[in-house]
Amino acid sequence: MGIFCNRRPRGYHHVMIYSDERKERLKALEERAMRELGMSRPDVADRDRLRGVFAGSTGHLRRIKEREGRKNNIVLIVLIAAMLLLMHWLITGDLFM
Template identity: 40%
Template sequence: MGMFNSMRKPRGFNHQYIYVDERKEKLAKMEEKARRDLGMLPEKEFNPEDIRGKFIEGTTHLKRRKASGRKPASFGIILIIIAFLLYLWHYLATGSWSF
């Protein structure tokens, strides 16, 4: 029995990119944006991938949820739990399982 209580979780997987320099890419994007603002480059057409994830980056609680990988409880599961608790309460109050 003691063996099952002392088992640790395995170490999580964390892949570090070797050949990617995020700082350099960010700097290149800033330079490109500045050149577009100054009129040196033509306007860039709309791309939905450019705005993907911007809302999550702006809120701290969503960033934490995304980092932990936790999913929110669905509305259906919450309703099922409430219905079960009401049914159990009815049984405890009346002593019979039927309505």
Template identity: 45%
Template sequence: MFTMRKPRGFNHQYIYVDERKEKLAKMEESAKRELGMLPEKEFSPEDIRGKFVEGTTHLKRRKESGRKPIHLGVILVIIALLIYLWYAISTGII
């Protein structure tokens, strides 16, 4: 009675993309490369981009939500400002 119900989750189903078919094609291509039927694929940084984020759940959630981490510079400026205010108040400048 006094609790808020959680809204229904959003689950977008792609209409024109068959992920299973793409995964099978990728597996087939890698198997052919291993057997020597296709030439070796050149290294591309795009192949490894985002693999660390996919492997961790908390980074994946943060990427989906779009939150940005606070930069170290912003934290240092806030700490410096607080130290200055503490010094000014304790010495009676303000």
């Protein structure tokens, strides 16, 4: 019965066709030498410096971030109003003024 005994599909293994093993070995050698000398990798500093720059430079991402801030303010205002209404009801016993 083939319905209850499904075979798992064969796994996917991707082999790079156009890779330069010499370049990879040289890069690994350079990184190891920089680690031994105590120098930091230059791309780590670039990542920290560029973090958030892309989101600020595009208009649609900047607008999304602005909307998130406004949404949080609106939720806070509604929450405060609900708490004030609840306090008024608890003190006076009357829901409306």
